[in-house]
Amino acid sequence: MALMPDIQSIVILTGAGISAESGIDTFRSAGGLWEQHKVEDVATPEGFARDPDLVLGFYDMRREALSKVEPNPAHRALAKLEREFAGELLLVTQNVDDLHERGGVEDVLHMHGQLKSALCLSCEIRSPWDRTMFDRPPCPVCKAPSLRPDVVWFGEMPYQMDRIYASLLTADLFVSIGTSGAVYPAAGFVQEARAAGAKTLELNLEPSEGSHHFHEARHGPAGDLVPQWVDEVLGGETG
Numbered sequence: 363m364a365l366m367p368d369i370q371s372i373v374i375l376t377g378a379g380i381s382a383e384s385g386i387d388t389f390r391s392a393g394g395l396w397e398q399h400k401v402e403d404v405a406t407p408e409g410f411a412r413d414p415d416l417v418l419g420f421y422d423m424r425r426e427a428l429s430k431v432e433p434n435p436a437h438r439a440l441a442k443l444e445r446e447f448a449g450e451l452l453l454v455t456q457n458v459d460d461l462h463e464r465g466g467v468e469d470v471l472h473m474h475g476q477l478k479s480a481l482c483l484s485c486e487i488r489s490p491w492d493r494t495m496f497d498r499p500p501c502p503v504c505k506a507p508s509l510r511p512d513v514v515w516f517g518e519m520p521y522q523m524d525r526i527y528a529s530l531l532t533a534d535l536f537v538s539i540g541t542s543g544a545v546y547p548a549a550g551f552v553q554e555a556r557a558a559g560a561k562t563l564e565l566n567l568e569p570s571e572g573s574h575h576f577h578e579a580r581h582g583p584a585g586d587l588v589p590q591w592v593d594e595v596l597g598g599e600t601g
């Protein structure tokens with residue numbers, strides 16, 4: 363396929379759609395998380411200041427739900443790509459779940475943070491976390507009862523943007539998987555990569571808001587599209 367030859371460097375961006383077949387609600391689908399909850403209540407610093415119990419309980423519930431889901435073939439296919447692709451690969455996810463890691467990926471950049479991480483508002487140190495926060499447990503480092511979910515809220519800066527933009531500038535191929543293209547800066551990555559000369563591919567259930575920015579778009583469930591695409595990349599390498 364036209365996108366495959368001479369690919370040395372790939373940047374992949376994933377969103378909630380890659381975890382949908384595992385049973386995690388996406389944000390903007392009918393009945394999705396942002397229909398069940400108001401964004402400004404549970405995903406902003408102001409909402410947290412107003413009602414910390416509500417916010418801590420919301421993320422406790424989402425963290426707890428991770429124990430009931432498993433990675434799907436799309437997560438596993440990206441782990442296979444990481445193991446077998448000979449070139450440079452940066453996997454960036456907007457997801458705060460741990461399904462890429464549990465699917466076997468070694469290195470994933472969580473630009474919107476992680477449910478299984480706590481950020482202490484006193485000492486500002488992050489700690490691995492798999493319990494609740496609504497009961498105000500002490501920070502493992504400084505012991506202050508000042509933990510918040512280590513997730514990026516609206517109005518806050520996503521993590522490791524310098525590393526992401528540096529990779530977008532040198533990528534031969536940018537692939538967006540299971541994201542609506544509704545939230546910046548992630549929604550702008552396709553244009554950054556394309557302007558710097560990368561080929562661009564969308565793999566999503568349906569055309570995203572930014573679908574027209576991609577050289578190629580394939581539509582269907584990630585559990586089908588991603589393993590198929592990974593086999594093309596790896597087959598193209600060895601074939």
Ligand code: OAD
Pocket residue numbers: 376377378379380382383388389390391394405456457474514515516539540541542543544545565566567568569570582583584585
């Ligand atoms: P969205 O809920 O906005 O979009 C999910 C996308 O996945 C949609 O385009 C769906 O069509 C697609 N999709 C659903 N099921 C799929 C499947 N089985 N296979 C492939 N695609 C599927 O979620 P995100 O784009 O991840 O940020 O949302 C971006 C950010 O908005 C999130 O990280 C979160 C949210 O507000 C913060 O909380 C800061």
